[in-house]
Amino acid sequence: MTAPVLAVFLDGLGYDGLADMPFLAGQSTVRRIRTELGYSITCHASMYTGLRPDRHGLWFVWQRDAGRSPFRWLRPFRWLDPVDNLPMRLAATKITRRFVRTTSWFGIPYVVNFPWRDMPQLDVSERRLWPEPHYLATAPTIFDRMRAAGLEFEIVGMERRGPRGLAAFEEAPTEATAAGAGVGGNPPALRYLFAGDIDHVSHAHRRHSDEARDVRRRIDAAIERQFAAARRRDPSTELVVWSDHGHHDVERVDPFETFAAHGVDLRRQLTVVDTNFVRMWIPDERRRREVAARLDAVGIGRVMDEPALAGYRCAMPDDRYGNLIFYLDRPRAFSRTIWGFARGLVSAHGYLPDYPESDGVFISTRGVEDRQLQLADVAPSLAGLLGLSMPAGLDGAAAWD
Numbered sequence: 001m002t003a004p005v006l007a008v009f010l011d012g013l014g015y016d017g018l019a020d021m022p023f024l025a026g027q028s029t030v031r032r033i034r035t036e037l038g039y040s041i042t043c044h045a046s047m048y049t050g051l052r053p054d055r056h057g058l059w060f061v062w063q064r065d066a067g068r069s070p071f072r073w074l075r076p077f078r079w080l081d082p083v084d085n086l087p088m089r090l091a092a093t094k095i096t097r098r099f100v101r102t103t104s105w106f107g108i109p110y111v112v113n114f115p116w117r118d119m120p121q122l123d124v125s126e127r128r129l130w131p132e133p134h135y136l137a138t139a140p141t142i143f144d145r146m147r148a149a150g151l152e153f154e155i156v157g158m159e160r161r162g163p164r165g166l167a168a169f170e171e172a173p174t175e176a177t178a179a180g181a182g183v184g185g186n187p188p189a190l191r192y193l194f195a196g197d198i199d200h201v202s203h204a205h206r207r208h209s210d211e212a213r214d215v216r217r218r219i220d221a222a223i224e225r226q227f228a229a230a231r232r233r234d235p236s237t238e239l240v241v242w243s244d245h246g247h248h249d250v251e252r253v254d255p256f257e258t259f260a261a262h263g264v265d266l267r268r269q270l271t272v273v274d275t276n277f278v279r280m281w282i283p284d285e286r287r288r289r290e291v292a293a294r295l296d297a298v299g300i301g302r303v304m305d306e307p308a309l310a311g312y313r314c315a316m317p318d319d320r321y322g323n324l325i326f327y328l329d330r331p332r333a334f335s336r337t338i339w340g341f342a343r344g345l346v347s348a349h350g351y352l353p354d355y356p357e358s359d360g361v362f363i364s365t366r367g368v369e370d371r372q373l374q375l376a377d378v379a380p381s382l383a384g385l386l387g388l389s390m391p392a393g394l395d396g397a398a399a400w401d
C-alpha cells in the first residue's frame with residue numbers, strides 16, 4: 001500500500017511567485033521546472049503523458065483539419081465571405097458549439113479575428129478533458145494508467161458548474177471530501193487539485209501586482225489547510241505541487257498592421273494568430289520563404305525553422321499546426337488574435353522556455369534528483385509515488401532521489 005498523494009496543479013505560477021507562498025516555499029523540494037514552447041494545452045499533454053510535444057502531438061488548440069472541422073457545415077456558406085463580420089463568426093461558433101460535443105477545457109472557442117472563408121478548415125486539437133479516459137490517441141495519461149491499475153482519484157477545482165480553482169480549494173470540506181471519496185471510506189490514492197486563478201490574475205494585473213500576490217497567498221493557505229487535513233487522515237500523505245509555466249509582462253501590438261507595414265497580408269493565406277505566434281499554411285515553398293524573410297525582417301520575433309522547433313521538441317510530423325511558424329518574442333503580445341482582442345492583457349506566456357521567467361515550479365515533501373526538471377517528469381513522478389510502473393522510453397522520468 002503506497003502513501004496517498006495530494007497533487008496540486010497551479011496554472012501559470014512562476015518561480016518568483018513563491019515569495020508570497022511561505023507554505024510551499026518551506027517544503028523539502030522547491031525547484032524550477034522547465035516549460036514547453038507553447039501554451040497550457042501542450043504543457044498539460046507533456047505533464048500527464050511523460051512525452052514531449054513532438055511525441056504526444058498536442059501543440060496548439062487550433063489546427064488545420066478540414067475533414068474533422070466542427071465548422072465544415074459552413075462550407076456551403078463560403079459565398080458570404082464578402083460580408084464577413086464578427087457577429088456572423090460568433091453566431092456560427094455558437095451554433096456549432098450546440099451540436100458538436102466536446103468536454104475539453106477550451107471546447108470550441110469563439111472564432112474572433114479569423115476569416116469566415118477559412119473557418120471550415122479549422123479544428124480543435126483536443127476534445128476531452130485530461131482526466132477523462134483516452135484524452136490522447138497517442139499515449140495514455142497518468143489518469144488512464146491509474147484507471148487501468150484500479151487506483152481511485154478525485155478531481156477538485158475543475159467543475160463546469162460550481163466553484164473552480166481557489167474557490168473550490170477554500171470551499172472543499174477538506175476531511176469530509178477526502179472521507180467521502182474512495183472505496184470503503186479510504187481516501188483515494190490521489191487527490192488532484194486544479195487552479196487557474198494565478199494564471200488569470202497574472203494576465204489581467206501582472207504577476208507582481210497586489211491582486212496577484214493576494215491570490216497566491218490565499219492559494220498557499222488553502223493548500224496548507226488541505227494538506228494538514230490529508231495528513232491528519234493519513235500521516236504518510238505526500239504533497240506534490242507544480243505549475244506549467246511562468247509569466248512575462250507584455251505590451252500589445254497589432255499583428256495585421258505590423259506585418260502589413262512589412263508587405264505581409266495575414267489574410268492572404270490560411271493564418272492563425274495566437275498570443276505570440278502567427279501560424280501560416282503556405283503551399284508554395286518559394287512564397288513561404290519570401291514571407292518568412294519578411295516576417296524575420298520586422299525584428300520583433302523570428303520564424304522557427306525545423307531545427308529550431310526540433311530543439312524544443314515541437315517539430316511535428318505534418319503541417320497541422322502550420323508550415324510557417326512565426327514566434328513573437330517578449331515583451332510583445334498580439335492584440336487581435338483568433339481568440340479575441342486581448343483587451344487588458346498585460347502579462348502573457350508562450351515565450352521561449354530558455355527565459356528563467358518561463359519556468360514553472362515543482363514542490364514536494366519528497367526529495368528530488370539534482371537535475372533540471374521538465375514537465376514530462378510530472379507523470380512519471382506521480383506514478384512513482386503511486387507505485388505504478390511506467391513503460392521505458394518516455395521523455396520524462398521520476399524526479400525522486
Ligand SMILES: [Zn+2]
Nearest residue numbers: 012199203349
Ligand atoms: Zn494563461
